[in-house]
Amino acid sequence: MSFLSSILDLFVSDRPAAGGNTTTAVLEHPEQHSQRQLHADAPPEPDGPDLTAVLQRIRGIREPLATDYQTNSSDLELLSKAETRLQEGAFDLPMLPSANLAVMDALANPNQEMAEIADLIEGNPVLTAEVLKTANSAFYSRGQEIADVRGAVTRIGFRQLRLLMLTLSARAVILQGKEILPLAQRLWEHSIACAVFCRHLAKLTGEDPEDMFTGGLLHDVGKIIVLNTIREVHKDMEEYVPPACVLGLLFDGHHQIIGADVVRNWSLPAKIADVAGHHHSPLGARHTQAAALATLANRMCRLQSPTDNPYTQETPEVLAASGLSEEARESIARSIPEILAEIAERLT
Numbered sequence: 001m002s003f004l005s006s007i008l009d010l011f012v013s014d015r016p017a018a019g020g021n022t023t024t025a026v027l028e029h030p031e032q033h034s035q036r037q038l039h040a041d042a043p044p045e046p047d048g049p050d051l052t053a054v055l056q057r058i059r060g061i062r063e064p065l066a067t068d069y070q071t072n073s074s075d076l077e078l079l080s081k082a083e084t085r086l087q088e089g090a091f092d093l094p095m096l097p098s099a100n101l102a103v104m105d106a107l108a109n110p111n112q113e114m115a116e117i118a119d120l121i122e123g124n125p126v127l128t129a130e131v132l133k134t135a136n137s138a139f140y141s142r143g144q145e146i147a148d149v150r151g152a153v154t155r156i157g158f159r160q161l162r163l164l165m166l167t168l169s170a171r172a173v174i175l176q177g178k179e180i181l182p183l184a185q186r187l188w189e190h191s192i193a194c195a196v197f198c199r200h201l202a203k204l205t206g207e208d209p210e211d212m213f214t215g216g217l218l219h220d221v222g223k224i225i226v227l228n229t230i231r232e233v234h235k236d237m238e239e240y241v242p243p244a245c246v247l248g249l250l251f252d253g254h255h256q257i258i259g260a261d262v263v264r265n266w267s268l269p270a271k272i273a274d275v276a277g278h279h280h281s282p283l284g285a286r287h288t289q290a291a292a293l294a295t296l297a298n299r300m301c302r303l304q305s306p307t308d309n310p311y312t313q314e315t316p317e318v319l320a321a322s323g324l325s326e327e328a329r330e331s332i333a334r335s336i337p338e339i340l341a342e343i344a345e346r347l348t
């Protein structure tokens with residue numbers, strides 16, 4: 001089963017978000033116990049993935065970079081040049097791959113014949129392979145193999161096919177460019193993890209799980225433009241890893257605004273653009289609940305331990321904006337080890 005098929009399986013599967021028979025946790029106010037663990041008697045991880053290692057992997061780009069680094073003149077020169085380009089908008093917004101876009105457009109047309117969509121997919125070998133893999137994945141196949149695209153499209157369904165196209169597109173955009181691949185790979189893994197957390201959170205609120213999966217997938221897409229800009233102003237990027245302080249300044253100043261532009265440019269719903277544009281400042285979003293859920297999901301990707309309280313850094317206003325009841329928050333907190341295990345499975 002392909003990685004993307006696995007991700008799609010995860011999206012459509014309806015596993016309970018709650019941790020089942022794990023010990024009931026009592027959440028305390030963040031200000032009372034800032035870093036307290038939720039489960040003193042948390043279950044061990046027998047034969048499962050090392051969840052702390054999973055957390056290290058999904059934290060995003062900045063973590064592996066040295067923070068005690070002393071900037072030198074070339075760092076400052078790069079910072080200045082990149083900052084100027086980003087402020088002036090001297091960059092290209094990434095395009096959706098044309099074949100994926102054609103399929104997504106066709107799927108958006110309510111009068112589109114299934115056979116025409118299958119023809120579009122068959123015109124692209126990569127899409128054909130991914131659609132067949134997905135249709136024959138464990139979730140869909142139930143033991144019956146399908147070898148033709150029309151049958152695969154019927155089996156998957158239009159809604160999930162659209163999500164597959166979007167996921168393939170996001171991966172292509174985020175992983176573009178060999179020079180930035182090590183950093184981009186970390187961003188991709190963080191994006192998938194955030195999407196999975198978003199989906200679990202949405203299921204406990206009135207938000208649409210598919211929209212929130214997409215929002216999580218694209219929440220940091222603006223960082224790719226920042227990385228591309230750094231690469232352009234520093235041609236030897238392969239030899240040079242920008243220090244965390246330089247990346248941090250450029251990300252903090254630009255990735256949300258540019259990310260929202262990318263999402264709008266792809267004609268995705270305003271809610272997804274709001275998630276990209278406000279996942280660090282959800283109360284300023286028009287779609288406050290979606291942005292607040294993404295804020296929580298993003299934070300869950302950065303826990304030190306799977307049993308840490310995931311809400312310690314959130315304000316009561318953000319927690320309220322998420323629309324998660326106290327019971328739902330406790331349920332998600334108990335489920336984090338389970339969700340991380342699912343993410344680990346998808347990242348293999």
Ligand SMILES: [Fe+2]
Nearest residue numbers: 219220279280
């Ligand atoms: Fe971000």
Ligand SMILES: [Fe+2]
Nearest residue numbers: 060219220298
């Ligand atoms: Fe993030």
